[in-house]
Each structure stands twice: as C-alpha cells, then as structure tokens.
Amino acid sequence: MALTLISKAFAEDQPIPAKYARTGENLFPPLAWSEAPDKTRSFALVVEDPDAPHGTFRHCGIANIPAEWTALGESADTAPEHAPRFYRNDFGQARYDGPQPPPGDPPHRYIFRLAALDVPTLSIPDAAGIGVMWAEAKKHTLEEATVTGTYQTR
Template sequence: MALTLMSPAFTQDNPIPKKYARSGENLFPPLKWGGAPQGTRSFALIVEDPDAPRGTFRHCGIANIPSDWDALAESADTAPENAPRFYRNDFGNARYDGPQPPRGDQAHHYIFRLAALDVPRLSVPGDAGIVSMWNEARKHMLDEASITGTYQS
C-alpha cells in the first residue's frame, strides 16, 4: 500500500476554503494520511505554490512529525513545544501561512507534500528555512504523497 494524503477540508484539484487563506482565518487545513511504509520513523510536510510570480513559494514546512501520527489537525501550528518543528516559510514566519495569490491572478495551485522518513528527527535548525529542511528530508525519504488544492483571491 502506498502512502496517501487527503484533507477533509478540500479535495484534489478543488478550491481551498477561504478560512485557510491568509485573507481568511489563516488556519492550517486538517490533513490525514495512511499507508506509511515499513521503517517510517517520522514525517515531514511542505506546502508550496508553484504558480507564484517569482517561482515556487513555500507557505509551510514541518518536520519531526512522529511516526505514530496519521493526521495534523486544523491549526496544527498551535501545537505544544515538544511537537513537530515548523520551519521558516517564504513570508519569513516559522508557521503556516495560507494561500495569498496576487489579486487578478488565475487560481494558484497549493501542493501539500508529505514524506515518510527513515529517521526519527531532522537536525536542521528552524531558521534554516523550508528548502534546507526539505533537502535534508529527501535524503531520508521512503515514500511521498501529495494533495493539491487551488485558491484565487
């Protein structure tokens, strides 16, 4: 069984509700997954907008998600101190920042990518940013799943 990722808030290639956008409540949308491969010791997640005017824009990066988790709740960024680590996004924040395409742009695609990793923790500092975290995660990736939602201002 392959790793799968879904959200109760939106379905593949359909609009993400406004409450998950920066112009809404900026809440992290709930995610659920299954089918983690044997040997999974943690998960990492990124949220990217490949349609951004200056190239791919990263809205969220989370690592050190425990291997016994199969979901992230709405507003997961309010988790306790010993929870998974959020990495600095392209807005400069170590948290989730939702969709915010420029006004007048066609709908942007927001790709939520979950990786099953063979290590319990990544040792990348939080201020290193999402790209550094994801590059390290890829070295330990056993499987990857994604879901894509759209958003238009």
C-alpha cells in the same frame, strides 16, 4: 499500498476554503494520511505554490512529525510542546501562512507534500528555511504523497 494524503477541508484539485487563506483566518487545513511504509520513523511536510509569479513559493514546512501520527488537525501550529517543528516559510515566519495569490491571477495550485522519513528527527538550525529542511528530508524519504488544492484571490 502506497502512502496517501487527504484533507477533509478540500478535495483533490478543488478550491481551498477562504478560512485557510492568509487573508482569511489563516488556519492550517486538516490533513490525514495512511499506508506509511513499515520503516517510517517520522514525517515531514511542505506546502508549496508552484504558480507564484517569481517561482515556487513555500507557505509551510514542518518536520519531526512522529511516526505514530496519522493526521495534523486544523491549526497544527498550536500543537503541544515536543511536537513537530515549523521552519521559516517564504513570508519569513516559522508557521503556516495560507494561500495569497496576487489579485487577478488565475487560480494557483497549493501542493501539500508529505514525506515518510527513515529517521526520527531532522537536525536543522533554527534559522533554516523550508528549502534547507526539505532538502534534508529528501535525503531520508522512503515515500511521498501529495494533495493539491487551488485558491484564487477575488
């Protein structure tokens, strides 16, 4: 079987509830995965909006998710010490920042990409952004799974 990724907060290609938006409570939506490859030693996650006006916009990047984990709960940025590491998003913050498409835009897609990695950690400088983290993660990716939600600012 292949790596799968789901969210209890929204179904594939369905709207993401407002509480997970940057203009709402800005909570990280719960995610769960299964069927990771046997050689998985950690996971990395990126949240991207490919419909942003100036190209793909990255809302969240997390690396060093332990291989034994099968989920990230709501508000994952409150995880305990020695937990996964957040990287600077395109808002300039090392955290999750939810959907915030421009008013009047049609619904944007938000793609949550989970990569199963063959290394236990990624060694990336603190100042690095999501792009640097994801490029390094791609070098070690065994398999990737996605779940996509939509959001429109009303």
